[in-house]
Amino acid sequence: MSNVAAIKKTPEKSAFFPETAERVLAGWAAFMAARPKDPEWLAQLRAQGADYLKTRDLPGAKLEGWKYTNLPPLVKQFGDTLGQTLVTFDPVPGVLVQPLTAAQDMDWVREMLSRPAPVQDANADPALWHLCNLYYRDGIAIDVPAGTEAQNALNIAMACDEDLLYIVHTAIRLQPNSRLTIIEDHRGKGAFWKNALSHIRVEEGAHLVHIRIQEDSDKAVYTQTTEVEVMKGGTYEAVALYTGAKMSRNQVHVRLMEPGAACHINGVSLMRGEQHADTTILAEHLAPHCESNQNMRTILGDRAHGVFQGKIHVHRPAQKTDGYQLSKALLLSEGAEMDTKPELEIYADDVKCSHGATTGRLDEEPMFYMQSRGIPADEARALLIEAFAAEVLDLVKDDVVRENLADRVREWLK
Amino acid sequence: MLKITNLHATVGGKEILKGLSLEIPAGEVHAIMGPNGSGKSTLSYVVAGRAGYEVTAGEITLNGRDVLAMAPEERAAAGLFLAFQYPVEIPGVQMTTFLKTALNSIRRQRGEAELDALDFLKLMKAKQKALGVTDEMIKRPVNVGFSGGEKKRNEVLQMAILEPSFAILDETDSGLDIDALKVVSEGVNALRGPGRSFLVITHYQRLLDYIVPDVVHVMANGRIVKSGGPDLARELEAKGYAEFTGEAA
Ligand SMILES: Nc1ncnc2c1ncn2[C@@H]1O[C@H](COP(=O)(O)OP(=O)(O)O)[C@@H](O)[C@H]1O
Numbered sequence: 001m002s003n004v005a006a007i008k009k010t011p012e013k014s015a016f017f018p019e020t021a022e023r024v025l026a027g028w029a030a031f032m033a034a035r036p037k038d039p040e041w042l043a044q045l046r047a048q049g050a051d052y053l054k055t056r057d058l059p060g061a062k063l064e065g066w067k068y069t070n071l072p073p074l075v076k077q078f079g080d081t082l083g084q085t086l087v088t089f090d091p092v093p094g095v096l097v098q099p100l101t102a103a104q105d106m107d108w109v110r111e112m113l114s115r116p117a118p119v120q121d122a123n124a125d126p127a128l129w130h131l132c133n134l135y136y137r138d139g140i141a142i143d144v145p146a147g148t149e150a151q152n153a154l155n156i157a158m159a160c161d162e163d164l165l166y167i168v169h170t171a172i173r174l175q176p177n178s179r180l181t182i183i184e185d186h187r188g189k190g191a192f193w194k195n196a197l198s199h200i201r202v203e204e205g206a207h208l209v210h211i212r213i214q215e216d217s218d219k220a221v222y223t224q225t226t227e228v229e230v231m232k233g234g235t236y237e238a239v240a241l242y243t244g245a246k247m248s249r250n251q252v253h254v255r256l257m258e259p260g261a262a263c264h265i266n267g268v269s270l271m272r273g274e275q276h277a278d279t280t281i282l283a284e285h286l287a288p289h290c291e292s293n294q295n296m297r298t299i300l301g302d303r304a305h306g307v308f309q310g311k312i313h314v315h316r317p318a319q320k321t322d323g324y325q326l327s328k329a330l331l332l333s334e335g336a337e338m339d340t341k342p343e344l345e346i347y348a349d350d351v352k353c354s355h356g357a358t359t360g361r362l363d364e365e366p367m368f369y370m371q372s373r374g375i376p377a378d379e380a381r382a383l384l385i386e387a388f389a390a391e392v393l394d395l396v397k398d399d400v401v402r403e404n405l406a407d408r409v410r411e412w413l414k
Numbered sequence: 415m416l417k418i419t420n421l422h423a424t425v426g427g428k429e430i431l432k433g434l435s436l437e438i439p440a441g442e443v444h445a446i447m448g449p450n451g452s453g454k455s456t457l458s459y460v461v462a463g464r465a466g467y468e469v470t471a472g473e474i475t476l477n478g479r480d481v482l483a484m485a486p487e488e489r490a491a492a493g494l495f496l497a498f499q500y501p502v503e504i505p506g507v508q509m510t511t512f513l514k515t516a517l518n519s520i521r522r523q524r525g526e527a528e529l530d531a532l533d534f535l536k537l538m539k540a541k542q543k544a545l546g547v548t549d550e551m552i553k554r555p556v557n558v559g560f561s562g563g564e565k566k567r568n569e570v571l572q573m574a575i576l577e578p579s580f581a582i583l584d585e586t587d588s589g590l591d592i593d594a595l596k597v598v599s600e601g602v603n604a605l606r607g608p609g610r611s612f613l614v615i616t617h618y619q620r621l622l623d624y625i626v627p628d629v630v631h632v633m634a635n636g637r638i639v640k641s642g643g644p645d646l647a648r649e650l651e652a653k654g655y656a657e658f659t660g661e662a663a
Pocket residue numbers: 425426428430448449450451452453454455456457
């Protein structure tokens with residue numbers, strides 16, 4: 001099929017999931033009418049997306065992997081019009097950054113964008129992925145040539161400001177032995193739904209530090225899917241600091257492809273009011289001698305709701321795997337709630353894996369100790385919360401970046 | 415200075431302080447001795463305002479002000495200080511941050527100007543030296559990884575920096591070797607003066623050789639049962655508390 005408009009036959013609806021996501025297709029024809037003709041591979045990608053969304057609903061609480069986060073009711077008004085995401089950045093010497101549509105004919109970009117969507121099973125759901133492809137247009141490609149060690153961090157801002165659906169793609173490649181720090185800034189205004197798909201490939205011996213500061217409006221919904229491949233001796237290091245959005249779902253899937261690959265997926269979420277933050281991580285070990293770490297701190301006030309679902313999947317060849325996972329949540333009020341689901345799935349016999357999850361409240365003893373020294377209760381609480389967040393933020397080695405993150409935490413605490 | 419009248423307090427529904435009265439005039443050092451479980455730490459927590467320690471009757475005033483009506487941080491600003499029997503570890507909060515925040519909170523509550531980072535460090539350095547607290551210790555989180563003796567010295571350091579007008583030292587001597595005991599005692603004695611009073615809780619007469627009290631009280635079963643001069647401490651050391659607890663010696 002050469003043109004998406006040529007799809008005639010609507011595939012069968014599922015008996016098990018009779019609802020469909022056709023609502024998000026409402027504005028698609030108008031969107032496509034304004035697009036230049038797609039290359040064949042892209043037309044196919046969109047068509048697959050359309051096929052899927054005509055037969056399946058957006059992931060809802062019926063799915064195991066979504067049982068704590070009920071997306072469909074929050075996004076049912078979106079789909080008529082697509083908003084234009086403004087992606088801006090400060091150039092960094094040696095790093096190639098382009099709008100995605102300008103870079104899409106390069107082999108590496110095409111290959112990344114064409115990655116097969118996950119199949120639907122208990123934990124994975126491809127609907128958000130397909131939705132991204134359906135409305136593919138906004139986004140950037142970042143390429144770091146072999147051996148380039150970028151001195152400055154690459155700052156990227158993603159702006160949304162209307163009550164619309166926004167779709168953003170990111171394609172990032174670090175070629176062998178290169179290094180880069182990316183700082184994504186999300187500060188959208190209004191009651192939008194931002195659905196983003198990021199493809200990342202860290203090649204041999206390369207090191208990517210990927211920071212995301214998410215301070216979107218507390219009326220917004222933000223769903224993010226990040227798909228990462230790490231090759232021999234490469235490292236993917238992510239820190240997500242979330243204080244924004246009414247509802248966010250941050251799903252990260254890292255595949256450690258070759259020996260010596262490592263990932264550190266760290267996050268701090270600070271939520272209050274009625275906010276909901278869901279972090280869902282899958283670290284897949286496909287080769288021996290790889291290391292994965294997941295470290296999450298969730299701080300919940302008022303009636304905020306936190307979710308952590310983390311899984312380490314060790315495939316049969318992945319001997320000498322070192323897998324670690326820890327989620328700690330701090331409840332600041334009676335109405336706050338945390339759901340955690342740590343999982344291990346291990347098929348190799350010589351591995352070291354640990355996981356843990358705790359949910360607690362501020363200790364009374366340090367509070368009293370500080371107050372007895374003259375520190376007012378509010379300030380004492382803030383110091384303890386800051387220390388709790390620092391357990392993860394202190395893992396950031398760059399002083400400037402770490403201080404910036406700590407400042408955001410202090411700002412939230414004011 | 416500090417006046418406690420007919421104080422009754424319960425912890426977890428159990429009455430621990432049963433009509434305790436005590437008056438410590440300005441400039442004096444009083445010691446409280448008494449068997450384990452007699453309520454000495456409970457008294458110190460009640461004075462400092464710890465949650466869960468419920469006062470059912472009686473009153474506490476500091477220079478005529480109603481202490482029980484104040485939040486713990488207000489008590490600190492009013493000049494109260496408690497050196498804890500078991501100092502609390504606070505992972506992730508650095509000693510300097512903690513102490514600077516404490517000092518400036520107190521100054522702010524008193525309407526005084528806050529110290530900037532540089533002035534604070536100067537003050538800290540000066541006090542540290544006298545108490546043998548190393549730079550390495552103050553870079554660590556509050557009390558984390560400190561030995562028992564280091565924790566106690568750190569309590570006295572905090573007292574020296576916050577300069578309270580009334581301080582309770584709850585078994586600050588336990589866990590200290592003789593050298594540390596001397597250092598800590600000198601730290602306390604350096605603060606002694608006409609405007610400042612102390613309540614020293616201890617098990618051992620030894621400490622009172624270094625911090626010589628004006629009055630010694632014996633506490634048993636939630637009350638002060640006897641008061642006297644420094645000689646009383648030596649007497650207790652020799653005879654034990656049997657005559658106050660009703661147990662055989
Ligand atoms: N949190 C608590 N709940 C119940 N009882 C307590 C609690 N803390 C202390 N107590 C009891 O109060 C009594 C006095 O304790 P404490 O004040 O620590 O004595 P001291 O310091 O004189 O050794 C003891 O019998 C102790 O078991």
